Amino acid sequence: MTLIEGIDQIEQLRARVADLERQLEEKEHQLVHDHEISARRLRTVTENLPLILYGVDMKGDITLAEGKGLLLTGVKPGQEVGLNAFEIFRNDPKNVESFKRALAGESLQFVQTHDDVHLQIWFSPKYDEYGKQIGALRLSIDISDRVHAEKEALESRNLLQMVLDAIPVRVFWKDTNSVYLGSNKLFAQDAKLKSSKAIIGKSDADFYPNEAEAYRLDDQKVIASGKSKLNFEIQQTTPDGGSMWLRTSKIPLRNVAGEIIGVLGTYDDITERKQADLALERSKNDLEMAMDIAQLGSWEADLISNKTLFDARYEKMLGFAPGELAGENPTHTSEVHPDDLPKLFEVVMNYVTGKAPEYVTEFRTQTKDGSWKWIYAKAQLTERMADGTPLRLAGVNQDITARKEAEQEREVLLANEREARREAQEALRMKDLFLATMSHELRTPLNAMIGFQHLMLFSEQLNADNAHMAERSIANSQRLLNLINNILDISRIATGGLKIVPVTMSIRQLANNIGTDLGLQAKEKGLTLKIDVASELPETITHDEERMGQIMLNLVGNALKFTEKGGTITLTVRSHAERLMIEVADTGIGIPASQKHVIFDDFVQLDNSSTRKHQGAGLGLAIVKRLALLMQGSITVESEISQGSTFVVTLPLNLNPESYQ
Amino acid sequence: MNSPIPRALEGWRVMVVDDEPDSLEIAKRLLQMAGAEVITAGGGQEALNIVRSARPQLIISDLSMPEVDGWTLLEKLKLERDTLEIPVIALTAHTMPGDRERAIVAGFHNHISKPLDPRRFISQLMHIVVDIPELKSQLTAVI
DSSP: OOHHHHHHHHHHHHHHHHHHHHHHHHHHHHHHHHHHHHHHHHHHHHHHSSEEEEEEETTOBEEEEEOTHHHHHTOOTTTTTTSBHHHHTTTOHHHHHHHHHHHTTOOEEEEEEETTEEEEEEEEEEEOTTSOEEEEEEEEEEOHHHHHHHHHHHHHHHHHHHHHHHSSSEEEEEETTSBEEEEOHHHHHHTTOSSGGGGTTOBHHHHOTTTHHHHHHHHHHHHHHOOOEEEEEEEEEOTTSOEEEEEEEEEEEEOTTOOEEEEEEEEEEOHHHHHHHHHHHHHHHHHHHHHHHTTEEEEEEETTTTEEEEOHHHHHHTTOOTTHHHHHOTTOOTTBOTTTHHHHHHHHHHHHTTSSSOEEEEEEEEOTTSOEEEEEEEEEEEEEOTTOOEEEEEEEEEEOHHHHHHHHHHHHHHHHHHHHHHHHHHHHHHHHHHHHHHHHHHHHHHHHHHHHHHHHHHOTTOOHHHHHHHHHHHHHHHHHHHHHHHHHHHHHHHTTOOOOOOEEEOHHHHHHHHHHHHHHHHHHTTOEEEEEEOTTSOSOEEEOHHHHHHHHHHHHHHHHHTOOTTOEEEEEEEEETTEEEEEEEEOSSOOOGGGGGGTTSTTOOSOOSTTOSOOSOSOHHHHHHHHHHHTTOEEEEEEETTTEEEEEEEEESSOOGGGGO | OOOOOOOTTTTOEEEEEOSOHHHHHHHHHHHHHTTOEEEEESSHHHHHHHHHHHOOSEEEEESOOSSSOHHHHHHHHHHSTTTTTSOEEEEEETTSTTHHHHHHHHTOSEEEEESOOHHHHHHHHHHHHTTOHHHHHHHHHHO
């Protein structure tokens, strides 16, 4: 290297050192300047913000104490410079510890709370420009306001959720895509979710697949229009497959700028009310139907204005269009049949004035086509003034035309029946009259014949042959008379025309008369007729002598007819315990057991062949039985074939005349 | 042929009242056979017309007759001094139940059933008249 070269080199190095010195000087200047700026800036910050800034050297002696916050602690900025930080914070282990850690090169931060004061505290090491730690910095800022604000915000959020959860309405909110952002607890319960948080991010498709699309379209309509849709009722399928009724509202959600950010919805579970409504409607429908079926029209009368309003049903019932009746005839009396009007007025007045306890009446009213319908009306006062004056009368009118017609028809039938009965009674009376006349007309000539035949028989001039013919004539006349008597009797018993007439009589005399009357006949037939009247019988009894005589005559006559020559007939009369026994025993042909039950029937003779041996129409025993029954008695028979028969008629010993009037 | 009728009413004057001629004739003949003097009347009014002149000791009268019946006849007889003591026997038909009792109550002396049974008529009549004192003496004399 040359000298020049060396000098040049020295020169260059000198220039370079000078340049470096200059640069250093500039740098130092710059640093001082920067420091000043930063110190000024720091002061501006610390003087205006509620912060405290401590700087300490490696021993903990305070080199810097700035910040408006210091004023709150009672010291001025800079006042504490020179004091030892460990000394100042000796009662605050957390800060002592933190200073130590910061002096050991660690950066840390924490929040410290004293009562209501919340401080955010930073610690950091402090280095010189060469990177050597020369101390530590502590910065604290009072963040109480922020903490309080956060707390309040949290509390108000909680309160809102609490309120939402407490109100008995389902509340939910969705974003503009119908995705749930939240709900209250009730809504979550309906969606079968455990908590309302679980709803976030879900959509209706997750809960209500059947209705989801409809709900989404609904949401979009509200979002697009910005108009609320309030209180509409819908039926929704529940997640468990049931069904519920909702009354729901959807309201657009807006942010502070007024932009729509979603939709807020609420709904009530109105299932119960809806079911009650439906039930009510059904029962109302049922009522309407019942009223239709029953042909019931209802009406209401204003007693002050004297106007009556009828329902359409009543108007229809009478052939009028709805409203027609009320319009044309407010008082509704011109249609009522004039004959029924006074009574209707009376019923109304009596009820309204309290004279009658109820308003129930029937009247005829004219339909539009002029025909008449029967109406059954029932009404009640529904409103009174404070002083009791009746205000309103409400009632139902029923079309009872069919019933009335049936009633009238029934009346006619009843009248016809009464007439028929009267005619039948008249016919019966005529029959009785005929029988009485017949009886008289038949008997009178026969009696005369018998009388004259007897007289003929008594005549001195009669020879034996004549006498025989007269006797036969008498016997046949007598037979004819008996038959006529029997037929007339059986007819009169059958028609109830035969009356039992209890009189005072001697049973002994009656039995003896029978003996006299029939004794001759018995003798002629070669039979013995014995009359045996028990001695214990009273002299007189109260009985129907005529009918008792007829019973004896028929029974003895019957025995005479069926007993062969040489036989014996015994008429015994006795009494036991207020009962009278008339017993007729014969030794005749007897009655087969199989025939016993028919012998008391009318016109029965056991031998019905054309060649039968015995005469008579078979009425004798039938009459005896009927007479016995008429006198509260009975007849029995015991018989053995070829041995004979015994008939016993049992009657009350005395008849009570009052029972036979 | 022997008449079975004893002449028990010999000398008696008996009036018979009946609107049926046959019945009237039978009674008349029977009473005559028994020896009675018989006056007949075809009805109640005729009986009343002739009763004073005929002066019967006994009247036998039917009950059912047109116009003046047996009941009316009895009533009128009982109203007159001359006739009130004549016993009147009612002829009662069994077609009119109750007449017998009523007849006794009304004042008839007794009753005999119609139709007349010729065999029993006189004996019945004698049973009845035994308690008429005026006739009884005559009757017992005969019997």
